[in-house]
Amino acid sequence: MLKRLQRRPWICQSCLRQQQRSTKRCLVTSSNTKGSAAAAASIADDYQPVSKASPSISHDDRTLRQVFDSAPFWKEFSSKNKYHYGGKSAGLFQNRYLTRPEGFQTFAQVTLQKCKKIVSRVLAYESVEEYKRTAKDLDRLSDLLCRVIDLSDFVRSVHPDPEIQAAAHQAYGMMFEYMNVLNTTTGLNDQLKKASRIPEVYNSWSEEERTVAAILEKDFSKSAIDLEDTDRQAFVDISNEVVQVGSDFVDNMAAATPFLNFESSRLKGMDPVFVRQLTRWGKVSLPTVGMPATLALRTVEDADTRREIYMANRTSEKENLRRLEQLLKRRAELAKLSGYESFGHMTLADKMAKTPEAVLSFLDALAQDNSPRVKDEMRQLLELKKGDARSGNFPSEMNAWDREYYTARLLSTMRSNTRPDDLLSAYFSLGTVMQGLSRLFHRLYGIRLVPREPLPGETWNPDVRRLDVIDDQEGHIAVIYCDLFERLGKSPNPAHFTLRCSRRIGDEEMQEAAELSSQTGGLFTTAQEAANDGLATNFNPRDRNALYQLPTIALICDFALPPSGQQGNRPTLLTFRELTTLFHEMGHALHSICGRTALQNVSGTRCATDFAELPSVLMENFAAAPEVLALYARHWETDAPIDPARVQERVEVERRMAGAEVESQVLLGMLDQQYHSSMPLSWPEGGFGESTKMYHNVWDKYSSIPEPAGTSWQGFFGHLFGYGATYYSYLFDRAIAGKVWSDVFQRRQAGAVDPEAGHRFREEVLSWGGGRDGWRCVAGALQERDGVLAEGGKGAMEKVGGWGVHS
Structure with a gap:
């Protein structure tokens, strides 16, 4: 496809647990508590950023600290450009078309005209010299589509003005419809294939151009462009059904029994204040899904009551299970129509894993590595249960409805000996954390975050901060819009969005832009401005000083606003979990920032799904590293540095039941692979119950605690739609990130701020975006010598699985 649809932001388990906790994520540093204090002390005197060049x-x-921590400072800072442009809007993101709602229509129409010129030109290519331009031209065509679709999709989701939402939605629809036309334009596919098969053309292409050509060929293939007309129409019809049924499945996830009614005495152990809030007419009405049910499973003393809640919590509404089975069956049919053995084979062909068999090898190896930890955790829980379980409650075995309860009791014992969350939060004001991220990036990668006053109309909310990313050697290289505070109607899920990708702007584009700037009545003041619609550009010394459009990124979080009134000077203070979430999302941003490729199809996070989480998961490790804490963790009132031992204690609590979390994710990864095998092809049309049988088969084989008969939790597995056949990716990247952390950033004391380690990771991983095979990136970062990783395939997947997930 010419437009590679933007990856849905991965809502990872830690993010989901902000709303409904299942098992705790762990974050580990390699140092013990004593070593942590020593490492922090060793750099405490070197608190300022490493570079003094300017x-x-x-x-x-x-x-940077003040714009996030001081509301009065931000108000003054953000109003400096209030009278710029004579008070007129500079346009959202400084896009000169987007100064008013009607501008979205103009923006889409102008972009559409540019697209049609490129399509006509590519279809007319005949000479070798013309064919040499094919990869770049199709990449620019894709970029033009992305400019409108990605930006409009974001604006219609976050902008508070309904009129602007509607205008963005209309522009999105116009370009999306045109994209679907292009995806079935056989002439473009034919020209791309012809260009790729002319040796003189192919040999003239850069590695990026070859990669992009291969990506676009596969995307055309996945849209069934090579099929006969009848089969292609069947492909389109099934694809549309998959989208509709999948969306309906996600939107209608619900329990078969929405509420359970109890005598309040049966909920002994649960917070009595909370129980009273659920009480109506003398009975407790307990929702079976969400926080109330989770809290009950953790705290209710009566095992029979917990069992009843567990069964209801894990049993899905039947009609939605039918939707799931329809989705899985149609996906299997889609794959067969496209010539693949299964949907898993079709999806994984361009991922690092390549095949479902390799994924299963990884998950098997990971399960074996994790097995001793799970057994040890089970032993500890059983010891607790034996101390208070009644004889009728199977005191010598752990039931599915027991795990949450005894895990909560075990962790509460540990937490009673550690520093409370609110005391740790006093050292994590949002401004100091952002300051710390900038200092960390400066030490490792030579880049820093610089606040910039927004122009009128540039942002969608007054709380949005703009940061320019400045490289010591390359100057301005990216723009980040930080929408980090909660507000009514805003999604609570943290996410990273790429609104515009890195890409080299060619000479012909500059000529086109010069004509455009002279015809738009002063909309653009220069050709350079017109070439990128007014968004940021700069010259790239890494590419012979060529002009590049700069990555433009939006970071979304949902942190509490600073309190007003008597505590009005107190900044927003982050919990340890929120701190880790911000580091995670900045890891995605870092990939977009440093992945400054010449072609947008491989820019930043536009890489294989099972590689995209590596930088973000790796960043989580930095949040609690003592040498990184020394860069930023200061008390918001006294400016006293944090004792890293207190953070290490919290980390130890987080990691205590890590084996159970890994096992849970392995189970879901296995189930995802089974569901996207060829087996759904044999399911009877209109039948029901096959997905439940498969679910129980996986749990019976791999789970340390048997799943009771009668449950059908798969109806709540929403990731099956957005991440079908790739759910293993998060575990996979966690395993790789753990290895990179230990071998690259922890090989020496204070390695987490070692510029040499940062340079290696930037040059071997971040700078490539998706323009280099992920296996080669990992092998380069780890300086592999045996070649197993660089070759990829089943052997590499097994090797990664053997590393385990220990953070």
Whole structure:
């Protein structure tokens, strides 16, 4: 496909647990508590950023903290450009078309005209010299589509103005419809194939151009462009059905029994205040899905009551199970129509894993590595249960409805000996954390975050901060819009969005832009501005000083606003979980920032799904590293540095039941692979119950605690739609990130701020975006010598599985 649809932001388990906790994520540093204190002390005196190249750096560093921590400072800072443009809007993201709602229509129409010129030109290519331009031209065509679709999709989701939402939605629909036309334009596919098969053309292409050509060929193939007309129409019809049924499945996830009614005495152990809130007419009405049910499973003392809640919590509404089975069966048919053995084979062909067999090898190896931890955790839980279980409650075995309860009791014992969350939060003001991220990036990668006053109309909310990313050697390289505070109607899920990708702007585009700037009545002041619709550009010294459009990124979080009134000077303070979430999302941003490729199809996070989480998961490790804490973790009132031992204690609590979390994710990864095998092809049309049989078969084979008969939890597995056949990716990247953390950033004391380690990771992984095979990136970062990783395939997957997930 010419437009590679933007990856849905991965809502990872830690993010989901902000709303409904299942098992705790763990974060580990390699140092023990004593070593942590020593490492922090060793750099405590070197608190300022490593580079002193510019006198403005210290000023920018202080300003960064203040724009997030001080509301009065931000109000003054953000109003400096209030009268710029004579009070007129500069346009959303400084896109000169988007100064008013009607501008979205103009933006889409102008872009559509550019697209049609490129399509006509590519279809007319005949000479070798013309064919050499095919990869670049189709990449630019894709970029033009992305410019409108990605930006409009984001605006219609976050902008508070309904009129602007509607305008963005209309522009999105116009370009999406045109994209679907292009995806079935056989002439473009034919020209791309012809160009790729002319040796003189192919040999003239850069590695990026070859990669992009291969990506676009596969995307065309996945849209059934090579099929006969009848089969292609069947492919389109099934694809549309998959989208509709999948969306309906996600939207209608519900329990078969929405509420359970109890005498309040049966909920002994649960917070009595909370129980009273659920009481109506003398009976407790307990929702079976969500926080109330989770809290009950953790705290209710009576095992029979917990069992009843567990069964209801894990049993899905039947009609939605039918939707799931229809989705899985149609996906299997889609794969067969496209010439693949299964949907898993079709999906994984361009991923690092390549095949379902390799994924299963990885998950098997990971399960074996994790097995001793799970057994040890089970032993500890059983010891607790034997101490208070009645004889009729199977005191010598752990039931499915027991795990949450005894895990909560075990962790509460540990937490009673650690520093409360609110005391740790006093050291994690949002401004100091952002300051710390900038200092960390400066030490490792030579880049820093510099606040910039927004122009009128540039952002969608007054709380949005703009940061420019400045490289010591390359200057301005990216823009980040930080929408980090909660507000009514805003999604609570943290996410990273790429609104515009890195890409080299060619000479012909500059000529086209010069004509455009002279015809738009002063909309653009220069050709350079017109070439990127007004968004940021700069010259890239890594590419012979060519002009590049800069990555433009939006980071979304849902942190509490600073309190007003008597505590009005107190900044937003992050919990340890929120701190880790921000580091995770900044890992995605870092990939987009450093992946400054010449072609947008491989820019930043536009890489294989099972590689995209590596930088973000790796970043989580930095949040609690003592040498990184020394860069930023200061008390918001006294500016006293945190004792890293207190953070390490919290980390130890987080990691205590890590084996159970890994096992849970292995089970879901296995189930995902089974569901996207060829087996759904044999399911009877209109039948029901096959997905439940498969679910119980997987749990019976791999789970340390048997799943009771009668449950059908798969009806709540929403990731099956957005991440079908790739759910293993998060575990996979966690395993790789753990290895990179230990072998690259922890090989020496204070390695987490070692510029040499940062340089290696940037050059071997981040800078490539998706323009280099992920296995080669990992092998380069780890300086592999045996070649197993660089070759990829089943052997590499088994090797990664053997590393385990120990963080």
